[in-house]
Every structure is written in structure tokens, then in C-alpha cells.
Amino acid sequence: MAAKRYAEVDQYRCVSCGACTHDCPKEAISVWKGCYAVVDRSLCIGCGRCEKVCPAGSITIITITKGLINE
């Protein structure tokens, strides 16, 4: 069964500091208009670097299996 890992941002908690954007190896995460970080799922490889560096703890890595989200 195809499962893929992605970074998921809690937009409510995100402080939009941009720490994640500097560590992403695929430039898949960016700060949207100074409001919060957004992940481009077509680029994200779910490596977890952004989760590790996020000072607000607003990023989690989720696994998506055929449309089902398993945290």
C-alpha cells in the first residue's frame, strides 16, 4: 500500500519565523505572506528537518496512506 510522509504545519501555532525554510532540502516549505508556513506536498519528502528546527513545535510529520491520515 502506497504511504508517504509529509510535513504538516499547525497554522495556529506557527510564528512564521522562517527557520524551517532554511533547513528544507527541497525548498518545499515557505512562509505564506508572513502569516504561517505552508508545505508544498508535491515537493515535500517528509524528512523531518523542519520539524526538528521549528522553535514553536508547530510542525509534525504525518503519513498519508491512500488518502487516510495516520499521525
Next chain:
Amino acid sequence: MNKQKHWYDYFWIWTIVYFVLGFFNILFAWLGMFDFMVPLLFAIFGGNKFFCNHMCGRSQLLTVIPQIPQQIHKSRVKKWKEKGGKGEMPRQRFSLCRNKPTPAWMPSKAFRYGFLIFFLTMFGNIVYQTWRVFGGATLRQSIKLFWTFRVPWGWAYTAGSAPDWAAQYAFGFYSLMLTSALIGLILMVLFKPRTWCSFCPMGTMTQLICRLRHRGESPESNG
């Protein structure tokens, strides 16, 4: 990561230079107004946090410092490999960041806005003291750390080299900058490198402006 470097990636040097200059002549503290105004200008006119995201010297410094022991370790491992890799691989001798999760209350809305109000109140106090000295009160040639501890700083000011009120503001502003930098460094060691950013008053203020400017919009609706 070999990302392309920009000229503004080196503003962490400016942060160090700022504190060194202020140690010798307090009037340089006025230059810190750039760090106060530029993020707000970006947020108000650009509707973004470009300053926080790319130009903030303080956040760059907090990122660069924990990399020093890592770089030392890397070079030691490289040397060890060049010598044939005999014996045990060198271990990282020391670390400047524990990389532990930031306590959840720090990036919470209540604490962020509470700290912002506290910070602005303290800034208001600096302006009030400046106004008092302008009105004839005596200049205090000292800085105050953590809004509590008075530290003599008289060597950094020659009486008469500037109006007393300008010097008073410089002492106050330098205190504010140094206090927040020290908080940032302590949190960097205890938690993540940029834990300070999670409740930095400038970050809170600029994010609030951006959210107000872009309310009702979403990345999906207009890219």
C-alpha cells in the same frame, strides 16, 4: 545544505558589531532603531515577514553559534579519517544547544501577546525616561539588564558629546537590546536555536500585521 548565499545572510556579524560598538560608545545604540523599524516597514508596506525570515541578525546569530561545535567536530572527524581512521572516532566534545522542544506555553498566543505588551510598556518607559532627562532630570550612565539589574556603563559615554536625552535613550535602548539578546542566548542553549523567535515581540507584532492585512485570504485562494 549548499543553498545560495545572499548578502543579507551575514547580518549576524552586524549583531556582534552592534554590541561591541555600544560597549565603547553608547550612542551607537541608536543604530538599533533599524532593527526596530525595518521589520515593521516590511510588514506594513510589504505585508510579509522578509526581515524575520531572511534578514534578522539576531536569529542568524542564534543559528550560527550552535553550528560552531558541530563544525569543529566535523573537521576533527575529517582529520581522523585522513589519518587512516585508526582507533575510536572522535566524539563531539561540547554542544551549545540541547535541541530540546520549546515549552508549549512559550509560543502560545497568551504568552506572546503578554510579552509583547510587557516589552512595549518597557519601551514606553525608556521613552518616558528620555523625556524626563530632556526636561532637566539627571542622566543615568548605566544600563539595566533583565529590567532589574543596574550595570555601570559610564565609560561608554563622554559627557557633552551628545544631548543628555539622546544618551539616556541610547542607554535604555542598549539595555533592551542586550537583555533580549541574552534571553535569546540562554533559550538557545536550553531549547532550540531559535526558541527566542517563538515569542520575539518584533515577530509577534509583524505577524499580527501580516495576518490582519491578509485576513480572509488563503494560500489556496490566490497562491
